[in-house]
Amino acid sequence: MNATSVRPEIQALRAIAVGVVVVCHFWPGALPGGFVGVDVFFVISGFLITSHLLREVERTGTISLPGFWARRARRILPAALVVLAFCAAGTALWVPDVNWEQFFAEIRASAFYVQNWQLAHSAVDYFAQGESPSPVQHFWSLSAEEQFYLLWPVLILIAAAIHRRAIAIVLGAVTIASLVYSITKTASDPAAAYFITPTRAWEFGFGGLLAMLRPTTVIAPARAVVTWAGLAAIAYACATFSARTAFPGSAALVPVLGSCAVIWAAMPDVRWAPTKVYALKPVQYIGDISYGIYLWHWPLLIFASYAFVSGVPRGILLVVTLLLSAVTKRLVEDPIRRGRFLAKRPPRFTLVPAGVATALVIAASAQGSAQFEKQVQQAERATQAIVAANPRCFGAAAHDAHEPCTNPALKYKVVPTPAEAHKRRNFPCHLIGQQGYLYICSFGVKQDKATGGQVALIGDSHAAHWRAALDGVAKTKKWFGYSLSHTGCPLSTTVPDAMSGNEKKECAGWNKQVVAFLKSRPEVKTVIFSAIAGGARDAKIDPVAGYVGAWKKLPPSVERIIVIRDTPQVVGDTDDCITKAISAKRQAGLACRVRRSSALKPDPEIAAARQLRGRNVTVADMTRFICDSRWCLPVIGGVLVYKDQNHLTEVFGKTLSPYLAHAIDQG
Secondary structure, three states: OOOOOOOOOHHHHHHHHHHHHHHHHOOOOOOOOOHHHHHHHHHHHHHHHHHHHHHHHHHOOOOHHHHHHHHHHHHHHHHHHHHHHHHHHHHHHHHHHHHHHHHHHHHHHHHOOOHHHHHOOOOOOOOOOOOOOOOOOHHHHHHHHHHHHHHHHHHHHHHHHOOOHHHHHHHHHHHHHHHHHHHHHHHHHHHHHHOHHHHOOHHHHHHHHHHHOOOOOOOHHHHHHHHHHHHHHHHHHHHHHHOOOOOHHHHHEEEEEEHHHHHOOOOOOOOOOHHHHHHHHHHHHHHHHHHHHHHHHHHHHHHHHHHOOOOOOHHHHHHHHHHHHHHHHHHHHHHHHHHHHHOOOHHHHHHHHHHHHHHHHHHHHHHHHHHHHHHHHHHHHHHHHHHHHHOOEEEEEHOOOOOOOOOOOOOOOOOOHHHHHOOOOOOOOOEEEEEEEEEEEEEOOOOHOOOOOOEEEEEEEEHHHHHHHHEEEHHHHOOOEEEEEOOOOOOOOOOOOOOOHHHHHHHHHHHHHHHHHHHHHHOOOEEEEEOOOOOOOOOOOOHHHHHHHHHHOOOOOEEEEEOOOOOOOOOHHHHHHHHHHHHHOOOOHOOOOHHHHOOOOOOHHHHHHHHHHOOOOEOOOOHHHOOOOEEEEOOOOEEEEEEOOOOOHHHHHHHHHHHHHHHHOOO
16 A cells, blocks of 8 residues: 555544544543544554655665654654743743753653653653643653654664565564553553553554555445444544553554554545545644644643633633644744755755754753752752751641640741652661562661660551651650551552552562561561552452451551551642742742642541451541641641642651650550
8 A cells, every 4th residue: 555645534534633632631521532642643653654665665675764864853853842942941931840850851851752761760640640741741652653763664674675575574573562562561560551662663563564555446335434434443442441441552452443444445435435524624734733733732731720820711722722733834844844955955964953953952951950950959958947946836836736836937938848849758768678579677766775666667658658757756765667668559458459460469469578577577566557548449449348357467466556547638739839829928838728628538547447356556647737627738837748749748747746656645
């Protein structure tokens, strides 16, 4: 099958792809599976690029890699670099500095076209990540595409040097291997699988293999049926897929095969085929500017939430997206892509300026990161000075109901700043060793001075964030403490069943090894539990029963169980709110407070503690130091409570220490 310079059905397919992506991002509830538009783009790219490369092999017997990469650079880089420069400037102008480190790092990754690996490394969930979505998050797909452009022609060149027929064998083998890997990786590590190139390469490969087919001689009515079937497959994926769909994996076959069907069927000349709709000028024009629409829509959506207090109606953002896309194509894309000056000259005349322009964008983002680091260092020095001064009513002391306390000097203080808190690691824990899935570290007094006994802190990251408070408790009570935490994994018999792949395996193994650890150390008489509230991921799982079952398996040497109620959780933009409040000289705690009813989740560990029989169980609830009867405050007594949406800062944790000790004693 050959690809001509303009394929109306491909332009229409581009319009569909970018349309469903934009709807998915602007109005998620309307089209939850619209993210499959990216998969449609991947198939189109695989088909067109392979078609061009095969024609070059037929014409010359080889492939000019510099020539190919120069053509791709003229097509992809101009508009992309304009948008990246806009994102760098927009970050500096509108975004609170708490997000600068992340945003500028992602801008650099996007300029290097490794954004997909950056997001995979950060374990970002594309649909519900803990970090704020950056204005260049969508560049992950362009990164995967650029990596395809680097490797695919090399494979074809090597295969063509062996034999023309070897091209199909090599590309077919790579495509099948990628599909198999995608299915297995999606099952074991879905967050990373969504982004990385090996799990997506087969989508380009399907388009590439389609390009190797001979022109079809199938009658038009049959091709019309195939066209409608392909469009139906894409529509089905858009309507029924969601964030809960294991993707890409085998699920991506639906939009990929649908796209292949539409391209294969071409333009069937049948009255009831969608051919006339394909040919409509608005459809063709949207397909023509689809690249610009994809580039512009996401940063406009992200920056609108920062630049305008009340936000911007999505319809207006859509209009601005279309206008910017049209202007970018006319003034940036077309002159560079189609201009004779570069096209008639050796590839270096394209690649060198492209490298310089890319370096300028990277330098701008690096300067933003350097400015951020300077601000954090200044904030750290200010925090150290305030903590050393130990002012009245600092942190949790401001919410001590028994000794009411106010300090006007702390009214507008926020230590650490949100940006500083993001940079800080958790309260230090002295690593003792590793046993399987257990990372064992200690807190409190030294083991030979533990006259008060030995304790173990057990749970997920919401157990670990109590170390700052518990370290003070342990030193007061002369405890030697073990810290046994595993991110996302509490001690439970049921929570592992709600996980999948390696995550489930690691959590189940960690659970077994924690119990074995306690059996091997009968000197540990007290265990302290805490875990993120809100229940298990699977509605069919009873988290309360899971905790009760796990605690019943503790060895008899454990004489006391202390359960610390999980902390309230703030909303995703609280850090941005606090940063803006600091700049505006407003009380950040009051300006950015969250309703208690939404912040305080039901804690199944507390319910389990009430059900457990035959054990000495103490419940410690610190909620009153963060929330009143109606509101939960993210800044208390001049101290930032959370380092993110739900983990305590070390500074606030330390101020809770005497009150946590009292709660443990009262239990």
